[in-house]
Amino acid sequence: MALKACSAQLACALLLVVESACFSGDSVAQAGNTVPEAIPLVDQKKVSPSELVEQLKQLQDQIKANSRPVSLAEAIKLGLQNNPELASSFSTIQQFEWQLIAAQRSWYPxxxxxxxxxxxxxxxxxxxxxxxxxxxxxxxxxxxxxxxxxxxxxxxxxxxxxxxxxxxxxxDPTRQPNINAAADSLLQQKFLFDVSARNLVLQIQESYYAIQSNQQLINSFQKIYMINQKQLEILEARKSIGMVTVLDLEQTRSQLYGQLSQLVLYTSNYIEQTALLAQQLALPANQLAIPDQPAQMQGRWQVPLQETIRRATQQREEILASLAAAESSKWSSVALLRQYLPxxxxxxxxxxxxxxxxxxxxxxxxxxxxxxxxxxxxxxxxxxxxWMLFDGGIDAANAQAFKTQAQQQLAQAALTELQVTQQIRSSYGQYQTSQVAVTTARQAYRSAELAQEAARARFEVGVGDITSVVQTIQQLSSAAQQLSQAVLGYNNAVAELYRYSATWPGASQQEVQERLKMMRDSPEPLRPDSLTRLGL
Structure with missing residues (x-):
């Protein structure tokens, strides 16, 4: 998207300005450190931190102006309705359906x-x-x-x-084995379609939560930046009358630019994630999607670990697809051996x-x-x-090849089952630990807020030093990051447990069925906008 490219360039330029400012002391930039001519977005000689923050805010406002707020359920519904990946998988299903029909028609004269x-x-x-x-x-x-x-x-x-x-x-001894092989191949493709749909739902959830997390970090660091900027203004006023040293002033200034660099990074991540979500929802080129609510803990997983593993190993389509592929290869082997019968x-x-x-x-x-x-x-x-009595053993060799392929697919099913168990255990452990992490991070953030308020109050009355203020603000920054990561980890863990246990979240299963019905009723393939504009 043009908006994404422009936003990324602006974010890179702002980051270069911030880095230059961090190494320049009181001045914002030296003459030798200029932005490349390809991105003449800011003047490093005249720009101030407040102007950079304002540009970041304008960039976020621009994103929001071109975005539609959606809930998580709406985002999943849009993705399942519009994403062409499902149309591609469904076309593969139709291909194997016709192959099964062709095998069944061998009964006709x-x-x-x-x-x-x-x-x-x-x-x-x-x-x-x-x-x-x-x-x-x-x-x-x-x-x-x-x-x-x-x-x-x-x-x-x-x-x-x-x-x-x-x-x-x-x-015809080969007819029914060929029909069975085609039926199992079709079943495999239906399982793989469900895999594509489940992966799409998980990807949408992860992008949605990542946008919320980055927005939370942006809001937190804007608040911290304003605290630090106010503190810097006080120090500059005191330095003018000799009440503080250059060290005190530059410690705060350095921290200010560090926080600005973090803001640039989070804004860049925010832009990237909104573009990714728009791709997953298959939105028009001039439209983005953003969450309609701030980051918070979404949902719970109440099924015990062993029951979750049991469900997953019985229901995961990856395992079932490998088993169906093994059955198809087995029947293909039988059909080739029966070529030697009259x-x-x-x-x-x-x-x-x-x-x-x-x-x-x-x-x-x-x-x-x-x-x-x-x-x-x-x-x-x-x-x-x-009656073909002898063909040099060609069909027998090909039958053995299919038999070996069936064994490989059974081994793949067993390997996938082990991977599923590992995924469930890992996500379940993350789910449990993230609950503790969220509680801890919230308390740590509250304590860090109180600590920096106390440190600034002590410094203002002359009983504290600037180092304590800088340290407590840094602790507040770390606590904000930890809280955001804890909430993101919790939400991702819940989403992964739904995905890895082959459980549809909310009404997504019904929406998948509606998309299937829509594709059967309207077989016209999706056309890229570029082809539509060319009239092809």
């Missing part, structure tokens, strides 16, 4: 129209016979009759030669030969009255068979 050569047209023929082995006596007798040892006849006919053949393999069929044929012309007229006699019209009907019905 076949009808083939045939013809002679040509089907309709003319035939010409000349037959020449030289009886060179005749005794001389017979040759003389033929010559006496006006004949010779050589003779020639001619034929000319207009012909029509249609035909038809019906064949029905009523006993195939019995019911066969019926019929043909018509229509002729109009003459045959075997001596050359160069005129056919005269020898023209005739002939019709010949032929029909046959019965049982036939086809």
């Amino acid at each position: 076949t009808l083939q129209l045939t013809n002679g050569t040509p089907f309709i047209g003319s035939n010409w023929g000349t037959f020449v016979q030289d009886q060179y082995a005749l005794p001389n006596q017979q040759v003389k007798e033929l010559q006496a009759q006006g004949l010779g040892r050589k003779s020639a006849t001619k034929s000319q006919q207009f012909v029509v030669q249609p035909g038809a053949q019906v064949n029905w393999n009523f006993l 195939v019995f069929s019911l066969v019926a044929t019929g043909s018509l030969i229509g002729q109009n012309g003459y045959q075997n007229i001596p050359v160069p006699n005129d056919p005269g009255s020898q023209y005739a019209r002939n019709r010949q009907w032929n029909a046959a019905i019965g049982i036939g068979f086809n």
Whole structure:
């Protein structure tokens, strides 16, 4: 998106300005440290920290002006309705559905129209016979009759030669295994579609929570920045009358620019996450989505660990897809081995030969009255068979290859089951520890707030030093980061437990079914905006 690119450039420029300011002491930047000409967004010689903060705020306001506030449930619904990844997965399902239909249609008889050569047209023929082995006596007798040892006849006919053949393999040992293999392959693709849908839901949740977390950090650090800026103004006033040292002033200034750098980083992350969420929701190019509420603990997981693991190992589509693929490979192996068995069929044929012309007229006699019209009907019905006794062992080798592939897929299912157990244990542990972390981080943040207020009050009355103020503000910054990470960790843990246990959050399962119905009712594929603009 153009907005994302512009925002990223501005964030990079602001970060360069802040870094330059941190190394320049009282001045904001030196003449040698200039922003690259490709991004002439700020003037480092004139800019102040307050102006940089204002630019960051304007950037956030610009993002919000082009965004639509959505709840988490609305975001999931939008993603499931619009994301083209599900359309791609559904197209694969349809592909395998037609392959299954093709395998099932092998039960039907076949009808083939045939013809002679040509089907309709003319035939010409000349037959020449030289009886060179005749005794001389017979040759003389033929010559006496006006004949010779050589003779020639001619034929000319207009012909029509249609035909038809019906064949029905009523006993085909390979047919049902091929149908079973196609059915299991289709089942595998349906499981993989659910995997795509569940992954999309988790990705939307993680992006949504990340945006909330970055917004929380931005708000916290803006508040901390304002505290530090106010403290810096007080110190500058005291330094002018000799009440504080340069060390006291520059400690606070350095901390101020450090907090500004953090604000730039969080703003950049905020922009990146909003762009990612817009991609996952398949929003138009000129629109973004942002959470409609601040960061907070979302939901709970009340299923015990062992029950969660049991559910996951029974329901995870990745495991079921591998098992279905193994079954498909097994049936493909059986079908290849049964190629060595005979195939019995019911066969019926019929043909018509229509002729109009003459045959075997001596050359160069005129056919005269020898023209005739002939019709010949032929029909046959019965049982036939086809039995390939030996092919060099090719089908047997291919059958063994499919059998080995089935074993590999079963091993993959077992490996996935172990991975699922590990995922559940890890997410469950994070869920439990993050509850403690959130409580601890909240108390730490409150204590850090009180500590910095007390340190500033002591400094203002002359019983404290600036180092204590700087340290307590730094502790407040760390506490804000820890609180944001704790809430984010909790929310991600709950989302992962839903994903890894194959449990649909909220109404997402119904929304997936609605998307499936919509794609079946409207098979027109999604078209990229670029193709639409080109009229393709």
